[in-house]
Amino acid sequence: MKSLILHTATRLMIGIMILFSLFLFFRGHDEPGGGFIGGLVGAGAFTLYAIAFGTEATRKVLRVNPITLISIGLLSLVVSGLIPMFVAEPFLTGKWLFIEWGAVDTKLSTPLIFDIGVYLCVVGFIVTVIFSLEEE
Amino acid sequence: MNGMLVLPIAIPLITATLALLFRKSSYLQRLFGLLGMGALLVSVILIFRDVQADGIQVLQLGNWAAPFGITLVVDMLAMLMIGITAIMGVVIAIYSIYDIDREREQFGYYPLLHILVMGVNGSFLTGDIFNLYVWFEVMLIASFILLALGNSKNQLQGALKYVFINLFSSLVFLFGVAMLYGMTGTLNMADLAVRLPEVENTGLVTTVAMIFMVSFGIKAAVFPLFFWLPASYHTPPVAISAIFGGLLTKVGVYALIRVFTLLFTHDTGYTHTILLWVGGFTMVIGVLGAASHVEFRKILSFHIVSQIGYMIMGLAFNTAMGIMGAIFYVLHNILAKSNLFLISGIAQRLLGTFELKKMGGLYKHYPFLAVMFLISAFALAGFPPLSGFWAKLSLVKAGLSIELYVITGVAILVGLLTLFSMTKIWLSAFWGAVPEEVPDHFGKQPLFGAGGLHILMIPVMIIAGLIILVGLNAQPLLELCMTAAEQLLNPSVYIEAVLGPQ
Numbered sequence: 125m126k127s128l129i130l131h132t133a134t135r136l137m138i139g140i141m142i143l144f145s146l147f148l149f150f151r152g153h154d155e156p157g158g159g160f161i162g163g164l165v166g167a168g169a170f171t172l173y174a175i176a177f178g179t180e181a182t183r184k185v186l187r188v189n190p191i192t193l194i195s196i197g198l199l200s201l202v203v204s205g206l207i208p209m210f211v212a213e214p215f216l217t218g219k220w221l222f223i224e225w226g227a228v229d230t231k232l233s234t235p236l237i238f239d240i241g242v243y244l245c246v247v248g249f250i251v252t253v254i255f256s257l258e259e260e
Numbered sequence: 261m262n263g264m265l266v267l268p269i270a271i272p273l274i275t276a277t278l279a280l281l282f283r284k285s286s287y288l289q290r291l292f293g294l295l296g297m298g299a300l301l302v303s304v305i306l307i308f309r310d311v312q313a314d315g316i317q318v319l320q321l322g323n324w325a326a327p328f329g330i331t332l333v334v335d336m337l338a339m340l341m342i343g344i345t346a347i348m349g350v351v352i353a354i355y356s357i358y359d360i361d362r363e364r365e366q367f368g369y370y371p372l373l374h375i376l377v378m379g380v381n382g383s384f385l386t387g388d389i390f391n392l393y394v395w396f397e398v399m400l401i402a403s404f405i406l407l408a409l410g411n412s413k414n415q416l417q418g419a420l421k422y423v424f425i426n427l428f429s430s431l432v433f434l435f436g437v438a439m440l441y442g443m444t445g446t447l448n449m450a451d452l453a454v455r456l457p458e459v460e461n462t463g464l465v466t467t468v469a470m471i472f473m474v475s476f477g478i479k480a481a482v483f484p485l486f487f488w489l490p491a492s493y494h495t496p497p498v499a500i501s502a503i504f505g506g507l508l509t510k511v512g513v514y515a516l517i518r519v520f521t522l523l524f525t526h527d528t529g530y531t532h533t534i535l536l537w538v539g540g541f542t543m544v545i546g547v548l549g550a551a552s553h554v555e556f557r558k559i560l561s562f563h564i565v566s567q568i569g570y571m572i573m574g575l576a577f578n579t580a581m582g583i584m585g586a587i588f589y590v591l592h593n594i595l596a597k598s599n600l601f602l603i604s605g606i607a608q609r610l611l612g613t614f615e616l617k618k619m620g621g622l623y624k625h626y627p628f629l630a631v632m633f634l635i636s637a638f639a640l641a642g643f644p645p646l647s648g649f650w651a652k653l654s655l656v657k658a659g660l661s662i663e664l665y666v667i668t669g670v671a672i673l674v675g676l677l678t679l680f681s682m683t684k685i686w687l688s689a690f691w692g693a694v695p696e697e698v699p700d701h702f703g704k705q706p707l708f709g710a711g712g713l714h715i716l717m718i719p720v721m722i723i724a725g726l727i728i729l730v731g732l733n734a735q736p737l738l739e740l741c742m743t744a745a746e747q748l749l750n751p752s753v754y755i756e757a758v759l760g761p762q
Binding site: 191192194195196198199201202205206209212213214215216217218 | 261263266270273274276277278280281283319320321322323
């Protein structure tokens, strides 16, 4: 779409939207948010870009094919489930790793990997759909 | 706890993602297809050893104890079903190498095939009724796309009917699950089996039982809910037809067997009598439909319906012998039916058509293919010493032992009619004169050697070998089916395995 307002706004918006989607994603760890809603907002950013600059340009910005995103997402879902099996616990059991950095501590876990998978699947899926609708 | 139980679900999922990741390369997709199905078979064999040694195997996913988490349960019935699924998976993966064109490969045939297998395995493994619904959806979504992939008018027509009727069936299923949850407050099947007898309103329980019968009946394609099946199964490529015709309807049968032995046993006089009538009509109507058609795959599709009737009949007998017969019938039928589909695909490649009127001369030019067809067709009709004979024999014996002479007579008669329509295919496609218009390669292209037909013949020979093997040495499999039937008729073993000692 050729619109100066849209082009300018999109350039400003896209970074904020992606940051916001990551914020939602990490917030989902303990509070409302998470991979699904974060993925939706992230996909929204690329959709906006696709409307403003066309799918060709969006593919360049995205760098990877959205279908590849889906498959990597699915793969991390499986991996997060398989990790506990190496310590003889059932598939999908949540395993946690607490790292203390003095003042702040970091919590790493298999649900985080699962959530990254969800995020990637949602972004990949929606962008694939938008691309194929736009390119029809 | 047995951590391996998740493998029949996880392996196809991993294979599907890898196939999706390398979707540009046909070679890698095929390779992953073969390796994935092979790994699935290995994992199933490992699980089988445990089931054989220690009885029912249970896995509480995510370490959430039943009835709160989702439980995977492998009793002998589920074991046999995932076993046959793995075998079919390997066979179809080989057949697909030559049968599926590059365009379908590019549009995600392999990922979908593995997702389909994952859905089928999930349905067999799960011990949670809502989770069963989810697996049905996984399976259906994959099958919708597999049916429509290729975009021909004919295919879309078939897929549309399939999608609508199956979505309706899912909706009915969901209603049933909601009502069950409302009555008992649980979704775990073992827990449901404990709580359902305590429900005072038995009329409502029977209603829910009928809702489930309708929903699974649509999926299993029983009378009078089978019309979608012959309308759609003859449209996609043969490899897809074969896995649909072999496996998908049997998931419905499996679900029927599961709920009508574990959950709804309070009023067998009512529910199982209806099942008996349904089984009888399904057999007769299916075989009559087959007799009236002249398209290779349509005949086979109607036969699926007819054969489902036998399985429902065995379930309706509600005796160890009857259920054993039904389970054996499911296994035998998956082999025989898929093989006939696979053979129809080879015949179509040679003659360029599925119309029996335009086929002929296969026996003269390809006697080996004819022998393969004869083995599968005779097995389907129940000739000794092939697998179908034992399946029919145990059902007939079960029927006679509880003095249901009429339905047993019908079952035998339907066997004869099955033979009639198999003979129809044989007479025209195999014994008939070579038609005037045949593709140039007919009669010249060898089955083994140049041209790649041998890739299609390998699966056919594997299945034919299994049919003969089961036929000549039926005892081990019959014993396994008997174990499965005894476990089903004694739900306390299942309940105890899932929920712990009561």
